[in-house]
Amino acid sequence: MSRKAFQRLTLDDRRRSLMEATLACVARDGLHGATVRRITEQAGVTVGLVRHYFGSKDELIKNAYAYLIGQLTSQASESSRQYEGGPAVQLGHFLRANMTRPNLSERNVSLWATFIGRVRSDTYFADIHREGYREFLTVLETLIEPVLAAHGLGHGAAACKRHAIALNGLIDGLWMEGSLNSGLYNQAMLPELALEAGERLLGLPAGALSQVPAPHEEQRLTSCAMPE
Amino acid sequence: MSRKAFQRLTLDDRRRSLMEATLACVARDGLHGATVRRITEQAGVTVGLVRHYFGSKDELIKNAYAYLIGQLTSQASESSRQYEGGPAVQLGHFLRANMTRPNLSERNVSLWATFIGRVRSDTYFADIHREGYREFLTVLETLIEPVLAAHGLGHGAAACKRHAIALNGLIDGLWMEGSLNSGLYNQAMLPELALEAGERLLGLPAGALSQVPAPHEEQRLTSCAMPE
DNA sequence: TATATTGTTATTCATTTGTATAACAGTGGG
DNA sequence: CCCACTGTTATACAAATGAATAACAATATA
Numbered sequence: 001m002s003r004k005a006f007q008r009l010t011l012d013d014r015r016r017s018l019m020e021a022t023l024a025c026v027a028r029d030g031l032h033g034a035t036v037r038r039i040t041e042q043a044g045v046t047v048g049l050v051r052h053y054f055g056s057k058d059e060l061i062k063n064a065y066a067y068l069i070g071q072l073t074s075q076a077s078e079s080s081r082q083y084e085g086g087p088a089v090q091l092g093h094f095l096r097a098n099m100t101r102p103n104l105s106e107r108n109v110s111l112w113a114t115f116i117g118r119v120r121s122d123t124y125f126a127d128i129h130r131e132g133y134r135e136f137l138t139v140l141e142t143l144i145e146p147v148l149a150a151h152g153l154g155h156g157a158a159a160c161k162r163h164a165i166a167l168n169g170l171i172d173g174l175w176m177e178g179s180l181n182s183g184l185y186n187q188a189m190l191p192e193l194a195l196e197a198g199e200r201l202l203g204l205p206a207g208a209l210s211q212v213p214a215p216h217e218e219q220r221l222t223s224c225a226m227p228e
Numbered sequence: 229m230s231r232k233a234f235q236r237l238t239l240d241d242r243r244r245s246l247m248e249a250t251l252a253c254v255a256r257d258g259l260h261g262a263t264v265r266r267i268t269e270q271a272g273v274t275v276g277l278v279r280h281y282f283g284s285k286d287e288l289i290k291n292a293y294a295y296l297i298g299q300l301t302s303q304a305s306e307s308s309r310q311y312e313g314g315p316a317v318q319l320g321h322f323l324r325a326n327m328t329r330p331n332l333s334e335r336n337v338s339l340w341a342t343f344i345g346r347v348r349s350d351t352y353f354a355d356i357h358r359e360g361y362r363e364f365l366t367v368l369e370t371l372i373e374p375v376l377a378a379h380g381l382g383h384g385a386a387a388c389k390r391h392a393i394a395l396n397g398l399i400d401g402l403w404m405e406g407s408l409n410s411g412l413y414n415q416a417m418l419p420e421l422a423l424e425a426g427e428r429l430l431g432l433p434a435g436a437l438s439q440v441p442a443p444h445e446e447q448r449l450t451s452c453a454m455p456e
Numbered sequence: 457t458a459t460a461t462t463g464t465t466a467t468t469c470a471t472t473t474g475t476a477t478a479a480c481a482g483t484g485g486g
Numbered sequence: 487c488c489c490a491c492t493g494t495t496a497t498a499c500a501a502a503t504g505a506a507t508a509a510c511a512a513t514a515t516a
Contacts, residue, residue: 007464007512014463025379030346033493036504046465053463057504100305106348110339114345118258120338130410137412165413166425170394171403177360180347182358184365185393200428236482238492264474275474281493285474356493 015053015063017043021150022064025109026114034061062124065115069132072112073130082140087146092209098171098179099190109179133168140164144202151204166201167203170194243281245271245317249290251254254342255335261288290352293343297360300340303331308367315374322436323426326399327406327418339409361396368392372430379432394429398422 009017023041025034030192036057054060074185079097097103118125141164142155148155148163171194178190195210253262264285268275282288306396307325308318325331338395346353348379369385369392376391399422406418423438 014282026350033259048465051505057309086239090319103285112339117338117342117345120334121256129408130412133405133410134412162421166398170398170404171401172404173309175401176400177361180357182361184358184362193390193394200431203428276495279475
């Protein structure tokens with residue numbers, strides 16, 4: 001029997017390929033169904049590579065979680081930097097981005113929840129979760145502060161942190177239930193709902209965030225898909 | 229070798245015992261580590277009983293999830309009925325209950341998240357999740373409506389549903405991050421934070437919810453720990 | 457081109473896991 | 487008191503799983 005022909009990848013590419021295969025399996029079958037064999041089959045390699053690149057299955061899973069959180073937080077940070085305009089415009093777009101695809105993602109929520117379930121028992125997962133949460137709060141605080149200032153509202157560090165915690169709760173909850181899309185309401189109503197709720201939460205006048213126009217599809221296309 | 233002495237339980241007691249052992253294992257080890265052997269060891273019985281009472285491990289897990297959601301929703305509903313007083317008092321207590329123990333529970337969040345991770349792939353989990361979510365929204369809507377009416381705010385069915393969705397998002401998010409207690413802030417600040425955020429979210433005047441006094445510890449103790 | 461390096465495959469192994477079945481023991485009816 | 491019934495234990499078994507190792511091949515280096 002002849003050996004399978006294979007392609008040699010760089011260290012980073014192979015590691016990423018294995019982590020992405022891991023996330024695909026966890027999203028589909030849960031941690032329970034993410035076996036070494038299924039993961040490597042998904043990645044199109046044989047089981048030996050897990051040991052070679054990560055030492056053990058556990059290490060692969062943990063690295064995949066860190067990789068996922070890195071993707072999610074960078075996705076969120078980029079949502080906040082993507083647009084020009086005043087503070088309210090940026091905060092508005094940030095909220096809207098979290099209530100629309102690709103941030104609103106059934107797959108990502110499933111992965112996120114699956115790993116959250118391990119935070120309590122495993123300090124490794126707890127550490128990564130804490131750092132992701134901290135980063136999200138920081139992004140929110142820096143977005144909130146100038147908006148409050150522009151409206152002559154109290155914007156000390158303590159007040160901003162409280163607002164960030166509450167707004168993060170709102171985003172988390174809406175993002176999760178919205179992504180799961182249980183069919184109890186239309187997903188399309190989420191952005192407006194979140195913007196109005198955000199206004200009220202921060203004590204802003206009606207329309208301060210929600211009247212920020214939604215980005216046109218063409219805008220995004222031209223800024224992302226540049227001819228090469 | 230002599231056989232182990234055993235106690236014969238009623239059908240309901242034995243089923244409940246096995247489901248609780250299942251939840252204990254899932255909370256500690258995740259779905260991955262919740263094996264039939266560990267579950268039955270936790271329950272103090274042998275592996276054969278899983279087949280006898282639930283037919284298969286999968287059925288046991290699913291029944292345990294339904295059992296958990298039933299507990300969580302009844303816990304929430306009771307929080308809303310526990311206190312006398314006007315609409316604002318009830319809503320305030322409901323929010324406060326969700327931001328304090330026993331509702332604020334690391335164990336319950338871990339379980340909840342672990343199963344949420346299965347909602348996407350398994351319609352059984354999806355159905356149970358949807359019903360739990362629907363019930364929570366209904367409770368919130370019926371709590372919100374009279375409060376809005378009392379303050380002369382718009383309280384049509386559509387408005388109440390939108391408010392319930394937003395408020396549910398806030399509660400979910402704060403409950404989850406608060407229960408995980410990543411150490412980025414003090415859990416004790418959550419009730420006040422949630423009450424103030426709830427006021428703003430609903431457009432209520434400051435203090436409408438947050439000035440509802442916290443229940444005294446003695447009150448709860450005397451009503452729960454009755455001499456027998 | 458010759459050779460060392462190491463990424464990758466193929467295969468093996470001990471253990472764990474879910475399920476199945478037979479034997480035992482507690483319970484209630486005649 | 488005997489006996490049928492069934493909740494429960496004990497044991498067996500095939501499949502799946504994580505880990506380990508040896509053989510092989512693609513690439514780099516000289």
